[in-house]
Amino acid sequence: MNLPVRCRVDDGIAILTIESPPVNALAHPVRQALLAAVVAAEADGAVRALLIHGAGRCFVAGADIHEFEAAPREPLLNDVLLRLEACTKPVIAALNGTTLGGGLELALACHYRCATAEVTLGLPEIKLGLLPGSGGTQRLPRVVGASVALDLMLGGTPIGAARAHELGILDRLIGGSDVLEGALAYARELVQARVPPRRLCAASVPGPKPDPAMFAERRARAAREQPGLLAPGYIVDCVEAAGEQPFAAALALSRRRFEECRVSVASRSLRHLFFAERPRAGPLPRPTARRVQRVAVIGAGTMGAGIAISLVTSGHEVVLIDPQPAAVAAGLKRVATILESAAAKGRMSAAEAAAAIGRVTSSAELAAAAPADLVIEAVFESMAVKREVFGALDRICRADAVLATNTSTLDVDEIAAATSRPAAVVGMHFFSPANVMRLVEVVRGAASAPDVVATALATTRHMGKLGVVVGNGFGFVGNRMLYAYGRENQLMLLEGASPAQIDGALRQFGMAMGPNAVGDLAGLDIGYRVRRERKDRPSDPRYYRVADALVEAGRLGQKTARGAYRYEAGSRDPIPDPDVDALIEREAASLGVIRRSFTGEEIVNRCIFALINEGARLLEEGVALAAADIDAIWCNGYGFPRLRGGPMFHADTIGLAAVLAGVEHFAGLYGAKDWAASPLLRTLAGNGQGFVEWDRARTAGARASGGSP
Ligand code: 3H9
Secondary structure (H helix, E strand, O other): OOOOEEEEEEOOEEEEEEOOOOOOOOOHHHHHHHHHHHHHHHHOOOOOEEEEEEOOOEEEOOOOHHHHHOOOOOOOHHHHHHHHHOOOOOEEEEEOOEEEOHHHHHHHHOOEEEEEOOOEEEOOHHHHOOOOOOOHHHHHHHHHOHHHHHHHHHHOOOEEHHHHHHHOOOOEEEOOOOHHHHHHHHHHHHHHOOOOOOOOOOOOOOOOOOOHHHHHHHHHHHHHHOOOOOHHHHHHHHHHHHHHOOHHHHHHHHHHHHHHHHOOHHHHHHHHHHHHOOOOOOOOOOOOOOOOOEEEEEOOOHHHHHHHHHHHHOOOEEEEEOOOHHHHHHHHHHHHHHHHHHHHOOOOOHHHHHHHHHOEEEEOOHHHHOOOOEEEEOOOOOHHHHHHHHHHHHHHOOOOOEEEEOOOOOOHHHHHOOOOOHHHEEEEEEOOOOOOOOEEEEEEOOOOOHHHHHHHHHHHHHOOOEEEEEEOOOOOOHHHHHHHHHHHHHHHHHHOOOHHHHHHHHHHHOOOOOHHHHHHHHOHHHHHHHHHHOOOOOOOOOOOHHHHHHHHOOOOEHHHOEOOOEOOOOOOOOEOOHHHHHHHHHHHHHHOOOOOOOOHHHHHHHHHHHHHHHHHHHHHHOOEOOHHHHHHHHHHHOOOOHHHOOHHHHHHHHOHHHHHHHHHHHHHHHOHHHHOOOHHHHHHHHOOOOHHHHHHHHHHHHHHHOOOO
16 A cells, blocks of 8 residues: 655665655645554664655645544644654754745744745644644744744745745755755764754743733734634734743643634635635546737737736737737737836836736737737627638648637537638637736637646636636626626615615625726626627616616716715725715616615625526536636626625535525515526535535536536
8 A cells, every 4th residue: 555654764864755645745644654654763873863854846735625624533733743753863944945834833843944945834723714833833933033934924925945044944945946955964073963852842942022012013913914713813912822831831822723714604605715726637537728928919908918917927028919010019018017016116126027018019000010929809798790800710720839819708509600710710809907806707718628628727827817607698607697786786776775785785795896986996887798699698677777877877987986986086086976875766767676675695695696696596507617617717806705605605514405495585565577596506406515516516416427517
C-alpha cells in the first residue's frame, strides 16, 4: 500500500516525504502516516534528525478542506503537531513549495525551518472564515510578535520566503531550486553542532507582550472591516491569550474557537465557494487548449478597452480594432490611463505598466485581426451588428483562430451561424468594468468545439479571471437569473415599495448594492435595448414598466444624474427623488395596480426566491452545469453575499422545503406564470436533499458514465 508519508534514512537523517496529491493537504490518512513516521524515526537508533518535506509543487497547502464538513477525526492535527514538537531529535521542515494554513502550522511545530527563495507561505484560514486551528495563533506570535502575526492571520495573504526569513519564520534560505539537497546539508550542520530541539511551546518561550490597547484596536478594526465573520475577532482573542495564558490553555481556546467557526454558516459558505471557484477538472481529461498569444479585440469602447487591459497585463499582445478612429484613440487612451494610474497606486511597477501599454496596438481595419489566435468581439449589443462582424471575421481570420463574442444576452448560435465555422465560435461574457471584474461566463454554443471552449477558459484563467462554462440561452446564467430577480424588483415598485426601500432591504440581506442603484450605475438604457432585442419578451404590460418609463423620461441613471434616484454633480450617492415616486404612481395607476406597503422580509423573499427558482430551472435545462457554478457567478458578478455562499447554497442553508413553500406562497398570491415552482426544486425538496447533493450526484454519475456533467 502506498502510504502518504514515505520515510528513508540518508546518513543519519530520516527524510519524511509527504506525498498526497494534488497539494499534500493534511487529510486523516496523512496525519496518521505522519504521526507514525515521526514516532518510528524517533525510535530508530540510526536516526539523528528528521527532515520533513513535500512531494510536488507544495510543501503542504493546509488541512484538507473537504474534511471540515464533518466532526474532526483523530489523530487531530493539533495532537500530531504536539507529538512532533515533543520529538527528542531535531525536526527540520524543508519547504519545497506553497506552505499554507495547517502546512505552515506544521512547519512552525518543527524545530527548524528552511526553504528555497520561491516558496510562499501564509495562514489564509480567514478567507475560509476560519482561524488557524492547529497552533498557528500560538506559535507564530512567539516568532514574529503579536502585531505581525495578526497582520498575517487577519489579512491571510501569503508572503515570500525572503520576507519570512527576515521575520525569523525561516531559519535558512536555500540557494537554487532543490530544497532537499540544501536542507540535508543544513540538517547535518545542526546535527554536528548538536543543537537541541527548539520548541515554541516550551514554557521558556514567552508569548507576545500584553498590550490591551493594541488588541482592542485590532478587535474593533476586525469587526468593522470583516463584519459577519467570527474568525477575525477570535484570532485577536487567541493571540492575546498567547501572551496571557500557558501554551496548552491558549491552544485549547484556539481549538474551541476553530470549531465554532468551522460549523458557522459563514465559513461553510466560504468553503463552498472555495471549491466552486476552482477550475472544474471534470471527470475526463480536459481537451487541450490552443495557444493564445495574439488577441484581436473588436470594439474600443469601455468594454473592449477593459478586456484589452486584462489581456496585456497578463502578457498577451492585443490589437484593438474599431472602424471609428476617434473610438480607437479614446480606447487606447483609456488603456494607458488605467495602467498608468495602477502604477501610480503601486499596483504594478512603472516598467510593468509601460510594457503592458507597449503590448497594445490599434487599427481601424477588421483585417488587422488576421494574425490573431483569439478574437474577442465587444461591439454594440445588436444581433445584426454582431452577425455582420462575425461574417467578416470568418473571411479574415486564420482557420485555427478562436472567435469569441462578448454578448451578454444574445444567442451565440445565431452569431456563430453567420460564419462558415460555428465550431470555432464561443461566448466570453465579461462583466463591466472588464479590467476589474473577475467573472467571465464562457458560453458553449451548440457547435462550439471542446478545445475552443477550453481555449476560452484557459485564457480567462491566464488573465487571472474566473471562467465558468455555461450553456447558450437568453441571458446565459447570470443575466437570466437577474431578469427574474429584477422582475420582482420592478413589480414591487409598481405595487408600492420605493427604490430606496427595496435596495435597503437587499443590502441588509448582504447584496453589495440594491437592484435600483445597480441599474443606475450600469445605465438603464442598456437593459431597455436588450429587452427590445429579446425574442421571447413577456407580453405582461407590467414587465419592466418602471425601468422603461424612466428611460423614456430621459432618466438613464448616473450618466444623466437621474435614474431611479437623482445624483448631485460629481457624486454617486443615490438620493430618493419624489419625481420618481410620482412617475411610478402614474404607471401603477395606468396599469390598475393597487399599491400597498411592504416589509423588508417580503422584499428579500420575493427577490431571492425568484432567483433560486430560476437557478433551479437553469440546472434542469442544462444551461447551468452545476449549482456551484451559479453560486460562483452570482458571488463574483452580481454582488451576492459571499458569507451566504451564493443563491443555491443559501437555498440549501435555509432548506429547500422552506424555499419551495415560499415559492408556492407567492404562486398563490401572484400566479403561476412567474412563480411556477421548478420541478427540480420540488423533487429535491421532496427528497429532503439540497443542491449540493444534486451537484455531487451529477458529478458521480458523469464519472461513472465517462461523460461530462
Ligand atoms: C487549514 O489549514 C486549517 C488549519 O489551520 C487547522 C486545521 C485543524 N484541501 O487551487 P488549485 C485542491 S484550512 C483540499 O486548482 P493552484 C483544489 O480543490 C486550509 N483540497 O491549484 C483542487 O482540486 P481539483 C488552509 C485542496 O495551483 C486542487 O487541490 N489552506 C486544498 O491554482 C488544486 O488546487 C488554504 O486555504 C485543501 N487545503 O493553487 C489553501 N487546496 O483539482 C487553499 C487545494 O479537484 N488552496 N485543494 O479541482 C489554495 O490556495 C490553492 O489551492 C493552492 C494551489 C495555492 C494551494
